[in-house]
Amino acid sequence: IMTMQRRRTAASRCSRALLVLAVLCARCCRATCPERALERREEEANIVLTGTVEEILNMDPVHNTYSCKVRVWRYLKGREVVTRDVLLDGGNKVMIGGFGDPGICDNQVATGDTRIFFVNRAPAHLWPAHRSELMLNSSLMRITLRNLEQVEHCVEGESPRTCAGRAWGQFSPGTHEQLSKAQTGSQWPGPVAQVEAGLPV
Template sequence: MDHRVTLSVLLAVICAVAPAGSQPLHGRVRPRPKCTDAQPLEQRTELANVIVSGYVGKVMRKPRTLQYNCEVQIVRIFKGEETVHNGISPPMDPQTNQIMVTGFGDPAICDNAAHVGDVKLLLLDRDRNGFLRLNSSLVRITLGNLDMTNAFVKGKFLFC
């Protein structure tokens, strides 16, 4: 009987102390930054300089940071073909259509996680060093998203 009471008291103490123990020692919890790309797809396509659909072939994590780079094999270029072929560093591999994209894992971008094997629409910008960087959330490949992106880029808006 004593063992059950002791065990109950021990569990109660652990449950009471565990939430306090999970807080940082300095006493404050830093709020997560809010993502800034909560705009509709139409506005995001206007802001992006390069829009491609692509297959994530390789993920390269950076040490001591949340952000990482991905090697992406381009399936289709919707916008920025000249930039992709001539204006980026490192240049696109003409044999495999692979480009390097930075900015994955950026907390300012809502849906920013990519995994090997993902096929997504990527809305990109070229940074001052010539690298292609994720501009806004990754977009799922659906027939509707492909049609809308194509229409927005060509200036032909779809009304459903």
């Protein structure tokens, strides 16, 4: 019995040690990849959009980077910058490159992921191979009601404090209405309205 108790104690200590190590590693990773303020990320991106990754393409085995075909649900900024040569499949999809770039903290996606993308037109030195692509400019953001509201405040030029986020519940009436319909199940909004309301697709 004593041997079993000792084993359980040792296993418990080992589990705690592993948990502490995991937390320290996570903190270390965050420290080595500091994220820029949302206001600055929005300013540095000419285009901000929400979309769903439909296909992963152009894998570079040397640099471990890749591009994605993304179905666009909504432009939060810069729709006028997206010219016809960038649009794919009838105008509702774009090609975005720069995934896997070590200079961007959150830079990985899988097929089916819905995110907020901060992008720019591909710079001239990447032409002609990437001339019709948009390039990831900073970390991806998950689609949530809070994240959408924060980005919208930044795009609208609100103060940095407001841009960084409001207290839960202080959202626009339109957004509340969309979320209410989705929660009650009446007139289920479908993918576009779900994304606009910050709901998973």
